[in-house]
Amino acid sequence: MMFNGLKARSSLGLKSNFNPSYSLIIYKIIFKKKFHSTIPKNLNSNFDTQHFVEELEQNGFTSKQSQTAVKIFTDSINDSFKIFGSNLITKEKLSKLSYQQKVDFAKLKSELQTTDRSEFNKIKNEYEYLKDDLEKVRIKLKEEINRSLSSVRLDLNLEKGRIREESSIHDLKIKETDTRIDQEISNIKMQIDSVKTQVMQWLIGVCTGTFALVLAYVRLMT
Template sequence: MVAGIGIKLRNTSIKLSQLHYTNRRYFESTHLYDTIQIRKKLQQEFSLKQSETIIKIMIESIQGGVNHISKDLATRDKLTQLTYEQRVDFAKLRDQLLSADRSEFHNIQNEYERVRTDLEKLKNKLHEEITRVNASFKLDLSLEKGRIREESSYHDVKIKEIDNKIDQEVVNMKMQIDSVKTQVMQWLFGVCTGTFALILAYVRLIS
């Protein structure tokens, strides 16, 4: 598009150069004064040589003025045509710039939509990954809780078994102690009875 703009500007410059050349030819081909009439009037006051010199100076001055003016002025039709062509060129340039802006805006909008879509996909993927990790963590936590409950139940059973064994041992020890007490009491009763019998026998012997 930049190359197209450069071509349009160069075409405008060429048209201006052509217009300047046409104006110069126009002014050079136009006779502003009737030099014969002027020469006759000058010869009334000056000599022929002086009149020709004055006319030559006037022609050169007018020629120089025309050349100077032709560099800066243009005919009305040419200026109108050039102005119209420039308006057309600038209208085309404006349309191209607007089209380029719309195309650039469309590209930016497409890029924005693509980035937004990618972010949405990334967001969904991240959400799915977080959900999966949470589910896995909850499953692991549930399994760990189940394992801890199983171990706790196992230990509770073992503790109950140990408590039962201790209670049984205590009962056995009590029974053994009671049995020993009974035997001791029987032994003491026998000793006491024998002692009492000996004492009675001794008393009888004495008496």
């Protein structure tokens, strides 16, 4: 951009027979110089214009051409520095911006810490609330279990008593049945003995009658 500006401005102050190769000579002379890495406010503080004029004259320029070229070059560079510098932030603005960023960061950090602390307290309160609820549920569940166990124990005791009572009744009925069976057996035995006596009496009578008939028959035959 500066080189194009240099060629444009050269047509204003140099002769019409200005050789284009002069622009290349000027370019080489300019860029073989060592410039500082920092940007100066203007070119004159870091650029030896007299030495530059002398080098141009040594390369075939007239004194007027050399001075005009140096003026065009310095004006172009200074304009470029002004344009470039206007786009740069000053140290004071940079410090203010840095300070503002630090303030914003501190504010953001404080807000985040406050938010984190608030969220932590909220979570802690919810945890304590849930803990209390769980403790209440645990106590209630324990009471329900104890109540259920007591009811089950009572039912078991009642069932055991009922079973014992029924067992006693069954035992009594069994004893009564055994006694009745024994009585029936005794009665049957007595009946059998009576029948035996009657049968024996009947047999004795039959035998006696038979023996009498035999004796009578024998007597008749004799």
